[in-house]
Amino acid sequence: MTFIETIGLAWGSLILNKLRSFLTTLGVIIGVAAVILMLAISAGAEAAIADQINALGSNLIVISGSRGIPGKLPTLVYDDALAIADNVKGISGMAAEQSAVDQVIQWGNANFTIPILGETPGFPTVRDVPVGTGRFFTQADLDRKNKVIVLGYKVAQDLFGDTSPLDQEIELGNTRVTVIGVMAPKGSVAETDYDNRVYIPLTVLYQRFLSNMNVQNRLRSIYVKAQSPETMDSAIGQTKSLLAQRHDVLVSSPDFTIQTQQDIIQTQQATTETFRTLLAWVAAVSLLVGGIGIMNIMLVSVTERTREIGVRVSIGARPIDVRRQFLLEAVILSLFGGMIGVITGVSGAWLFNETGAMRTVIVSWSVVLAFAAAALIGIVFGYFPANKAASLDPIEALRHE
């Protein structure tokens, strides 16, 4: 009997029990779908993380004053930022940042409340937030405390619509400022909407929006861009010791925190990691259960067809012919389950992505992996029943009713 004929034979007996065959493969279907979904979700998470790393600014180091302690002033000051820019080697840029209470922005009849940030000129390059039209403010703007403003993309849209915002004078709180630029659209990264905020020179923020003298010169964050991924660690080390020295604290118990973009998104990563582990277990358990299901149904099938096996043996089927027939049935069952599982997994991943429930990237080799796993299950769990069929006593088998 040729291989093709054996496949035909196996297929014939499987479609005889369509519902039973389908239910048998359910475990394999779920397992295979879970494998594909799991890999698609982790690939999607990795892609999202890569995007966020780039969006936060590549080779970015974020230094924050200890926040969250009520009644205490932020520990970072503007001079810290200047000292870092002057002394730390291996960095290509620095940006100092402070925020103020949200302000009402107004042009003509349009007005709304908006987050407001004081920045230094390094901001667009250090944070990889490019300017769309116009320009960002310069050191000269900073030094002369020029009343200029750069708008986030959405702010400009909401405020001006089709009118060009450049050189327009608007009201920010009680201060009249001139629009010199609009940022390119960027969207939200790590829960911050970069399109819905405005930037003014840090010095102007201190002068006009932070009246409390105690917070003058204080900073929320200092952003440092390392020249390359290789200089990151060194730059972090230098910054840490420099700030510890300036603040007169121990490096081991600093009053500031230093993070990289990886640190910032680590929590998100950990969440997807948990989800992935869970799915991996679901896949493994389903495949195991699926395999046992196939073994079970094959054992039933061998018992049901004992007489048929006896007849086949009596007319010249060798043990290998019988074994191959039942093994192939098990493999076809599991491959069929694998096929439905692939379809389910791929369309599930696609649906997740389309509906925006979760970002997924379908990994092509996961389909191969899932198929191989299904075939392996068929062979492993089909072997025992097939062997049982092949070693039946033909006389007993012929007598079986």
Added chain:
Amino acid sequence: MMSIPTTGPIIRVEGLVKVYDTGEVPLRALDGVTMQVTRGEFVAIMGHSGSGKSSLMNVLGALDRPTEGHYWLDGEDVGEMDLDELADLRNRRIGFIFQSFNLLPRLNAMQNVMLPMIYRVENRADAEMRESESIAALESVGLGKRMYHRPNQLSGGQQQRVAIARALINKPSLLLADEPTGNLDSKSSEDIMGILQRLNRQGVAIVMVTHEPDIAAHAERIIHMKDGRIISDVQNANQQHAESITNVQLEATV
């Protein structure tokens, strides 16, 4: 492959003993059976149930190995063969006919007849050849018009004729028939015996187990068994000749 000798007995058994370890007392189903069947002979084996005739058939059919003794089929020692060689023996040298026909219910008549060709290791036939040979075999038993019927759409006599066609498809020189008419009415029985006699005239050796004297009467030689031993072995002086409907039909169409 050894060439099959054309002379000498087709079956030769010596001192066959078969012991079943059931219960406290071992059952000696065969207790020293020695006999020969010559090429082209038609032998009936008779005896009550428990006489050992079925055990003998199982050994002759290479479905079972004797506890002691030797079995030569066409001069070859069957006891020396491994499982695959035994399968090949059943496939090409022996044809089986059973009381309950043992057709596969899911396959139609033609597919059932084809089965032994599918398992043939040597001189494998291609699909087209298999089909034409199966059709020829079914026509020779008068079922040319029922090739696509399933077993449950055929009468008992017709099913047994399909089984005979299946047994003959690989052109064996020995046919083993275990109560071939046990499930049939007298008319169908007569028909089947007619076919077997025709095959026998064409040179196929037949060993048939039966407990019905009028069926055994169609054989050339009758062996009686009791308690695992042969108690008589005589030539049948009054061999009956069956009037097979099938033969009449076939001769009419020629």
